[in-house]
Amino acid sequence: MQGKGLLIGLSVTLRHFFGRKETVQYPEEKLPMSDLFRGGRLVLNEKKCIGCKLCAMSCPNAALALTVEVDDQKKRHMKKYVHKSGRCLYCNFCVEACPTKAISWDKNYENACYYKEDLTYDAVARNKEGINNEQ
């Protein structure tokens, strides 16, 4: 009969009207991110880094600009580890390419900013400033 489908539809929406709400109230509640979540800024563990530049080589979009210096014991160190996150595809290839697991994501997804320049940052400088000092 014509009109039966309309009434069933109305009953569905009425049920939802009184039903449980699905949304997450964002600034107060936050969804947990998975362990593998790729996003936010790169954190460089300078103790582990051997300066091989494999991360920059595996990057599809040249988002990493690295400067390596060799100290007197012939050990390679990162002088600058610039991540142009505006170019980043967040494909995780750099993290996977690292032979010593020296880079990781900080899993912060709230990285909107007002200026394009703010998207580019130096992970080594951030380590010096004491941001992300957990390792």
Next chain:
Amino acid sequence: MHTGLLASLAAFITGLIESLLGHGFAAQLIMVLLEIIAIFAVISLAVIIQVYMERRICGFIQDRLGPNRVGPFGLLQTVADMIKLMSKEDIVPEKANRLLWGMTPMLLFIPAALVYAVFPFDEGAIFADIGIGVFFVMAIMSQGVLMFLIGGYASEDKYSFMGAMRAVAQMLSSEIPIAFSILAVVMVTGSLRMSDIVSAQTNVWFVCVQPLAFIIFIIAMLMETNRTPFDLVEGEAEIIAGPFTEYSGMRWALFFLAEYANLLAAAILTVTLFLGGWQGPFLPGIIWFIIKVLIVIFIFMWIRWTFPRTRIDQMMALSWKVLLPLALFNIMATGIGIYIYKWIY
């Protein structure tokens, strides 16, 4: 006769002003002005409440919460939106006919507000209880389409023009079933006066006497107020926003205001004609009236957030091929019914 809450309040204020001024006519004049202001206040307040209601109901139906940040329970969200709209840049299309284009939003509000003159809010609380109340409502409500036509035409935009054309087609198809469904009610009452129609429903509401007319009326009213499933005039997926595609900021807000004023008018008309108006046991008339109107508005909103949109030809087919014959049949059945009723008693 004036026993309603609103009516006694009005009588009290009249008495107060009369004793202050000592002049009957001046008091009457001030009262008329006060009533006009009251109607505008009611419309503005109702629009704010309705917009809030719509967004909350929409949110709840869609498993969301809707606005809940501005003010307690998000009640001030509409106010915040209005402030935002007022502060927006006023963009005028280059080729538009400025006079007609600018006039439309303001003109649109006139018929939307004018119909409130004949609505009985409570016993005795009616601004102008004229003898042709129902006819007046019909005549004024159909004026709104003229503004859509002017606005759509003056915008010099294809989408607006298409929307305007659709508005005219839709108005024509909705007005006639509305008129014929109301006619059945008028046949039962024998009067076009709004207060008579309400008082005729003391024992039984017309929704029980005229169920078919009620259904036709509700469907046609959805067409008249441009709400889903018949929101073809706006049809945002097809013609963006119809006649008000080119309007922005405060001008658009006026369209919005008129739309919700029309929705409220439709709900009030439904309550008055079919659901016994302000009548009900125990509670004062005005409370009953507000409860009924809110329920009818809820049903309109519930329908809107459930159904998809029809196509223009399907809407016309529904109106002319289904609703109109049914309404005509209903009139005939009502006539026979009244004849038999008179013959028995």
Next chain:
Amino acid sequence: MIKTETYQLSMGPVHPSTHGVLQVLLTLDGEKVIKAVPCMGYLHRGIEKLMEQRTYFQCLPYTDRLDYVSAMNNNFSYCHAVEKLAAIEVPEKAQYLRVIMAELNRIASHMIFIGSLAVDIGATTGMIYPFRDRERILDIFNELCGARMTYSYIRIGGVKNDLSAKIIDMINHFLSALPSMLDEYNDLLTGNEFFQHRLKGTSLLSAEQALHLGVTGPMLRASGVNYDLRKENTYSSYDDFDFSIPLGKTGDNLDRYIVRMQEITESAKIIRQALDGLPEGEFTAKVPRVLRPPKGEIYDTLEGPRGEVGYHIVSDGSAKPYRIHIRRPSFINLQALDTMCRGYLVGDVVVAMSTIDPILGEVDC
């Protein structure tokens, strides 16, 4: 003197229902469509050219960005083509994992289709429910590979990582909830008379027309042509699973909708079978760190949610592809828009566009 004339209406690129930045030039007679010309290119990023400057591994994230609502299927198709070119044998477990993810992504993509169709015909609530349920699939993918849209999960030689017990649990939960979700869409949309009237008998595309236009995927099957690469040209262990190919009869909008709804159920069937029969073993093959496929070329197509996703790769023996051409199903299906719209009303154009289900990232490439 009254005279009538046709006029041109430019629908898009900024329009609420063009699924992105598509422009459709409509020639109208009143509300009746005489001609509909889709104009594309507003989202062109030159992905095919970009891929020429990257190694075979580095190309992978770009395939995510073609059809961004079914990135798994794009990854899959690309990796399959490269594997064929470089003669890499994929372990059976990896094949099963690929099938599971591709089918999950097909469900997610079809849910987007239901949602966008619903909103295009004005049922806003009908959009919210499928999108809400699709979130559960995205949560699974997020847990699996750390991204919600651009997965890069299927890799050359296998997949990125194995399934954890938690993910298997999430998939099982989703599959058991799926029938009730579909019931809800059926109650809210499919059974609705307004919905049926809008879709039934509009934008007819006969089997012959569909074949002539090169239409593939659910659109072709809705016209009654039994052609699905998963059956026709079995790849990646698809012959291990028992599933049927839903077919339409007339090729109208309603058929295209119903076919996709039924495909969701079939995909769920495949996922369940694949999870039950998940073999033990490696999830990725041994792939050299620098992949240099032999000189030659290959064209390989797989069945995506929108049709055949094909990759034509020309190798000159170096680590970077000499040329990649991508057969994007949305792009080719969009050709049918003109045929589907002529003689119908403006309201039908929107529905026709919706049932073609183009993703503009893929159309413009």
